[in-house]
Amino acid sequence: MLHRLAAERATGAFTRAGGTLFLREGRVVHAESPAATGLDVLLTRGCALSRKCWETALTQAARDGRVAQHLEASGRVPVGVLELCRRTALYDAAFFVLAPGGGPGRFRRKVRDQLGAPGGVTATAVEGETVRRLAFLDRIWPDARIDVLPPAPTAAGGRLHMVPNRQLRILELADGTRTATDIARALGRPAFHTLVELRRLAAGGLVAPAQHACPGHPGPDAAAGDGAPVAGSGPTVAGSGPAAPAPPGQEFVDPDVALLRRLRDALEAL
Incomplete structure (x- = not known):
């Protein structure tokens, strides 16, 4: 299903028991899982960003869904650090979403993530990294x-x-x-x-x-x-x-x- 959605260049939320992958024009731009460490934790515990700055960015981006742009504009998080933490959080959550036993997936079209970061990675890359991590463990x-x-x-x-x-x-x-x-x-x-x-x-x-x-x-x-x-x-x-x-x-x-x-x-x- 995920590969079909990628081929269709679909935009929306692909959800399984382990969490959700957010697609934009067929590319995975964000992932969330209750078992993974979220971007907010990576930024506020591992970087110089305060919890208050993170919550402010969420408030400002509540309507436009552009948390990443607000963080960059604030100057509190270097672009490179934000991108590194974003990719880390994406693959971390995707591991739990795509791991075996997650059950059938469902897709909600036009649903967008709050982060609103540009770019994204291919579904093939996300799947391949998940397989590599499973084998490594x-x-x-x-x-x-x-x-x-x-x-x-x-x-x-x-x-x-x-x-x-x-x-x-x-x-x-x-x-x-x-x-x-x-x-x-x-x-x-x-x-x-x-x-x-x-x-x-x-x-x-x-x-x-x-x-x-x-x-x-x-x-x-x-x-x-x-x-x-x-x-x-x-x-x-x-x-x-x-x-x-x-x-x-x-x-x-x-x-x-x-x-x-x-x-x-x-x-x-x-």
């Missing part, structure tokens, strides 16, 4: 439950001196109640980047999905019900979800070659 650690269930520290937490700073801040917030989305927003980071570090921490045996926890935010598989994994692909996340991979260090009667290869790839990715 599975190469790190092929258990997608950590993406939706609140991560909790394991007994291996004594190895914190070996954890890089970018992961340490995530680990400090992984208390078994916050989801990956909560952690990403608290740190002002893209949700996908947080998923990458959480998968690395899981591969290192430092975090695991909290038992009997319920996701606080819907992911791309929210429509599937019963807490289905959201970010994996292929046989590891098909059907009712994957079996829990054996933690590093478990003894086997016979060597599990596939697991050893995954652990090797995870260690090389650190």
